[in-house]
Amino acid sequence: MAAEGHADGTVGKALDVLDMVASHGRPVRFSDLLTQSAYPKATLYRLLQTLTHQGMLTLDPDTGAYALGVRLVRLAHAAWAQSSLAPIARPYLDELAAKTGETIHLAQMDLGQVLYVDKRNAAKPVEMFAQAGKVGPAYCTGVGKAMLAYLPPEALEAALARQSFYRHTPHTLASREALLAELQAIRTRGHAWDREEHETGIICCAVPILSRSGRVIGALSVTSTTARTTLDTLGALAPTIKDIAAKIAAEAESWRFPEQV
Amino acid sequence: MAAEGHADGTVGKALDVLDMVASHGRPVRFSDLLTQSAYPKATLYRLLQTLTHQGMLTLDPDTGAYALGVRLVRLAHAAWAQSSLAPIARPYLDELAAKTGETIHLAQMDLGQVLYVDKRNAAKPVEMFAQAGKVGPAYCTGVGKAMLAYLPPEALEAALARQSFYRHTPHTLASREALLAELQAIRTRGHAWDREEHETGIICCAVPILSRSGRVIGALSVTSTTARTTLDTLGALAPTIKDIAAKIAAEAESWRFPEQV
DNA sequence: GACCAAGTTTCAAATAGTGAAACCGACGGG
DNA sequence: CCCGTCGGTTTCACTATTTGAAACTTGGTC
Known part of the structure; x- marks a missing residue:
């Protein structure tokens, strides 16, 4: 997190x-x-x-400690509302959650990492924002692999360079080669699996969300446990997930550029 | 929003x-x-x-349009979790919402404006983050006045300078003098009213959330409509609200600086 | 093929950022 | 009571970064 290679300028x-x-x-x-x-x-x-003067940080006068400022929270709101897929996708996530009864994840790519921007939980009711904003590894999660698989070569290269390939479970694809082969399989199959690669007992089926021009704009997944489901059962949902992903993509495009073609 | 007086430096x-x-x-x-x-x-x-290079903005290659980037969303998450009172206050808001059955607002001060950081809605179930992050005026809202009333002189001055004193309703306190008198009343009373000052038909009772040293760290309010409630009924809740505010303050302090006195 | 609008690059001048070192006030022994 | 130290703040000569008018591409239009 402190490993900086290219901190251009004062900004x-x-x-x-x-x-x-x-x-x-x-x-x-x-x-x-x-x-x-x-x-x-x-x-x-x-x-x-x-930064403090700009309201991005707050200096607590009692303790002399710096914390993130409110201006950031305000920007956050805007970022959340406009940059992420979350607001567009919300109704579709609800739909998918209702149809499947499983945990749903909506993610975007952030410098080789997966950023979860929204979620529906199978058991508990929806929590607040705290749940989103989490980041996770790309190489060993369903959404991560789904996005990697459709990245253009240079972006993929950049992303791969940032993977740790730590072996979280016996099933983790812990090498560049294994991952590349998997990505190829994902492209032909059209969706990605997570075969307990990140956490034992957790499986998922994920699909990328692609713009009309083929750019990766996010990924959507349905997660479950081996206790409750099998990959095959989850796989039966793949068409549904793809369908929802397509709807989200379409809406994202029309919403973001209504006056365009 | 574009009126900059003091954009110090490149940052x-x-x-x-x-x-x-x-x-x-x-x-x-x-x-x-x-x-x-x-x-x-x-x-x-x-x-x-x-900014784009830093991931704070995204340049959509298809359209050449800039949008807020994912790095901001990630920072947002951190800001939300650590800077704002929201995560600490959540259970208390739930408690207050349950007790009162009314709409609850949790706000913080941001450069003379009120930033709503969390909310419980009387009617609908909790929505996602989209609801929070909204900003509003300080001089004509319950939470705003509650916070202004306990600001140190210089901060108050700075905040007052940023008020528009636009008369939203016939009840709006539309002058500096009227507001100052009200703030004095709030200090002696211990809580602030919103007597349909921002929106006709909307009333609320708000209390500040103060640190042990007396610093304003936020405000909490219970909002209702004239159709459903009176100020007196709302006023009966004041002790409860104060109690909850005190609990939040205590927790905020212990959570943020656990190793301090 | 000339024209226009949007976006990108150049380059000398000027500004803003740098960081070693000095300074300050509070704390805690000796 | 004085001295050393520690966290934080300020100074100031040196330099690198930022600046912005203007020139230049690119792509679309008539």
């Missing part, structure tokens, strides 16, 4: 600092950040000041 | 651009932003490039 550094503050789960002191960051004291200080 | 400008993109409800073209912003072409172009 990059500032955002880097923002990430640093975000990565701690709680407000951080100046000195904590100082030891963690590569920036010299004065530079870090100024960056923090600027 | 300020970049964040300004970010806001500009966010303020449009949809992806924006370069030229739209250009006409709107004061920045010269090349400058704006570079800022957009940097």
Whole structure:
């Protein structure tokens, strides 16, 4: 999380600092950040000041600790509403959840990682935003592989370079080669499996959400447990999932550019 | 929204651009932003490039339109979880909603504006994040006035300077003087009313959430309609609301700085 | 084929950012 | 009571980054 290769300009550094503050789960002191960051004291200080002044961070006067500011929450709202697929997809997720009775995930790709932007839980009722925004690995999740499979070569390369290939379970595809073969299989099959590759007992069927021009804009998955379902049963849902994914894609396109062709 | 007085440094400008993109409800073209912003072409172009490169914006290659990027969503999640009171307050909001059966708002102060960070709706079940993140005026809402009343002098001054004092309804306190008198009344009373000051027919009772040191960290309100309730009935709930606010304050403090005194 | 609009690149001048070091106030021994 | 230290803030000469007018592409239109 602190491994920076290319912090272009002052803006990059500032955002880097923002990430640093975000990565701690709680407000951080100046000195904590100082030891963690590569920036010299004065530079870090100024960056923090600027960010605070801009409302992206808050400096708690009682404790002298920095926390993420409210301006970020406000931007968050906008980001959530406009950038992510979540608001468009919501009714479709509901539909899919109702049809399947299983856990649904909606994800987007973020620099080689999977960002979950919305979710329907099989058991519990919907929780608030806290559930979304989580990130996960791409190489060993259904949604991750579904998106990787349809990435253009350069983007795929960039994404692959960021995979850890840690073997979470005995089923994890823990090498570049194994993953590439799997991606090929996904392309011919049209959907991706998660065969307990991330967590034992958890399986899922995922499909990519593609724009008309073939660009990956997200992925959709139905998750279950080996205790309750088999891959085959889940596979029977694939057409339904694809159908919903197509609807989401269509709506995303028309909603985002209504005046276009 | 485009009125900038103090865009310090490059970072300020970049964040300004970010806001500009966010303020449009949809992806924006370069030229739209250009006409709107004061920045010269090349400058704006570079800022957009940097932000895009940093993942804060996305450039849709099909249409050449900029939208908020996923990195922002990720930061958003962190901001939501750690900066705002929402996650801490959630169970208490539920409790208050159950007790009162009315609409509950949890808000924080953001540069003279009220930022709603969570909500319980009387009628409908809880919606997703989309509901939170909304901003509203401070001078004519219950939560806004509750927070203003307990702000230190300089902060109050800064906040007042940003109020529009637009007369939304006949009951709106549309002058600085009227508002100041009201704030004094709120301090002695311990809670704030909204007497149909923002919307006709909507009333509410709000209390500030204060840290042990007396700093304003948020506000909590119970809202209803004149059709259903009176101010007096709502006022009877004031002790309950204060109680919940105190609990939230206590938890916020212990959660954020567990190792402190 | 010339024209126009949108987007991208250039380059010298000017601004804004850098960071070693000095400074400050609070704390805690000795 | 004084001295050393620790977290945080400020200074200032040095430099790298940012700036923006203008030139240049690209792609679509008449």
